[in-house]
Amino acid sequence: MNPLQVVSIAWRAILANPLRSVLTALGVIIGVAAVIALTGIGQGSTASITRSLESLGTNLLTVSGGRGGGPPGLVRFGGPPTITLKDVQALREHFAAQIAGIAPVAQGNHQIKFEANNTNATVIGTWPDYASVRNAQPAQGSFFTEADNQARKRVAVLGYQVAQDLFGGSDPLGQKIKIAGVSFTVVGVLPDKGDSGFASPNSQILVPLNTYLQRLGRSNNRGEPTVNQVYIQGLSKDTLKDLQNQITDFMAERHKISNPDEYDFSVQNQADALASVNQVTQTLTLFLGGVAGISLLVGGIGIMNIMLVSVTERTREIGIRKALGAKPRDILTQFLVESVVLSVGGGLLGIALGLGMARSVGNLMHITPLFSLSSVLLAFAFSAAVGVFFGYYPALRAARLDPVESLRYE
Structure with missing residues (x-):
């Protein structure tokens, strides 16, 4: 057949x-x-x-504070703050030619009010570089400037959901809100980043770091202003691993720690996290x-x-x-x-x-x-x-x- x-x-x-x-x-x-x-x-x-992850910034290194101990590379968080503002300034000066931007972050959860409306949000104190490093260019208005940071101006950039909760469909630019009882003027609103869980950018408010440290921040036991994390943007993916190693050595030298098991910080590579x-x-x-x-x-x-x-x-x-x-x-x-x-x-x-x-x-x-x-x-x-x-x-x-x-x- x-x-x-x-x-x-x-x-x-x-x-x-x-x-x-x-x-x-x-x-x-x-x-x-x-x-x-x-x-x-x-x-x-x-x-x-x-x-x-890539929408929140590319070629990123994240320097986080914590207490050393345990297996190599392990850092336990939640203890005394270990990264000071002086550390961040030293990083910016030392690696100026190798990085595209640097943005320290000090943050906390606070109640936000506008007239009869109120909500809870994560308030982040940072530098103007945050806009480029973390891909946070406002959809409305503008980001605060270095002059705003140096003058400790009380200005704020709202996440999309925070703006919706407080203002609905109204224009929030120029309006005054209260963060933990302190008055801030809204200068920008971020675009809708979608719901990405616990740390959604939509539920954040960005303010100048110096303002945050003066009004809402904390210090270590020596009275030095501290930050939770530092975001550093490398020039390219090819140099990111080498930059990570250099920053680790630099921070260890500044903190006078020679044993990696005792590091009170960690330097994480976004590429490793993605992998x-x-x-x-x-x-x-x-x-x-x-x-x-x-x-x-x-x-x-x-x-x-x-x-x-x-x-x-x-x-x-x-x-x-x-x-x-x-x-x-x-x-x-x-x-x-x-x-x-x-x-x-x-x-x-x-x-x-x-x-x-x-x-x-x-x-x-x-x-x-x-x-x-x-x-x-x-x-x-x-x-x-x-x-x-x-x-x-x-x-x-x-x-x-x-x-x-x-x-x-x-």
């Missing part, structure tokens, strides 16, 4: 029991759909997290994809089971075909093609279902799923392989049936 005849006969056999055929392919359909949907959502989540996040999400995606792949194996077992039943039901038909001159390889090919058609058809339906599921789940989670051609082709190829692997034994069994015994079968 030519290939078209084989496919035609296999297709008629499948349509003879449509409900059973659909239920047989259901395991493959669900398996392929789950693989496509989970990998699409996983890749979309990875891209979304990467974009969120860690991507590794975690990719590992989780592969794990979920593997779990979904198990359902493909279950579907393959279902195909084998039904094909064995089909061979038993069609024993007399096989005998008649052999009596009319069909060779064992023709019988083998016929049943193998039936199995492959079931699995490939299930794979195609599964791909369509998976794409739809990923888009629906993505809309609910506000994530844009990403689909790679390689993952779609891999899922399809695996479904076809399942049909061949699990269909071969039933097809071989049919091909080996004795024609005389098959004709006698009732």
Whole structure:
């Protein structure tokens, strides 16, 4: 028989029991759909997290204060402040030629009021470089200047959600708000950065660092003004690792600490954070994809089971075909093609279902799923392989049936 005849006969056999055929392919359909949907959502989540981190600034190093102790590189936070304003000024002067900007951050949660409206927000005292270092250019108004910082002016740049909570649809520029009872004039409003969880920029207020330290800040036990973190923007990704090492050595020398286990600060690289996040999400995606792949194996077992039943039901038909001159390889090919058609058809339906599921789940989670051609082709190829692997034994069994015994079968 030519290939078209084989496919035609296999297709008629499948349509003879449509409900059973659909239920047989259901395991493959669900398996392929789950693989496509989970990998699409996983890749979309990875891209979304990467974009969120990069939207807050690129080529970033973060110097954080804390108490040393424990394994190398571990810094425990929540103790006495350890990074002083003098440290930040020394960093700016020493690395001026190697950095694009530097922005110290002193922050705390405070109640914010405007007339009868009030809300709670994270108030951040920082330098004007914060606008470029952390990609925080205002959508309305402007950022405060170095002159504002030196003069300790009480001006503020509001996060998007804070502006909405206090002013609704009104223009907040030039209005006076109270932060912990201290009056500030609004000079800018940040764009909507989306809800990125605990430290969402939408729920922050930015004020000049000197103003913050005078009105809201804290000092260490020697009375020196301190900051929580320092954001440093490197000139390029290529030099970021070397800059990280230099800053670590510089801070250790300033704090007179020679043992890395006792460092009272840490210098973190944004590229390392991105790599860690991507590794975690990719590992989780592969794990979920593997779990979904198990359902493909279950579907393959279902195909084998039904094909064995089909061979038993069609024993007399096989005998008649052999009596009319069909060779064992023709019988083998016929049943193998039936199995492959079931699995490939299930794979195609599964791909369509998976794409739809990923888009629906993505809309609910506000994530844009990403689909790679390689993952779609891999899922399809695996479904076809399942049909061949699990269909071969039933097809071989049919091909080996004795024609005389098959004709006698009732």
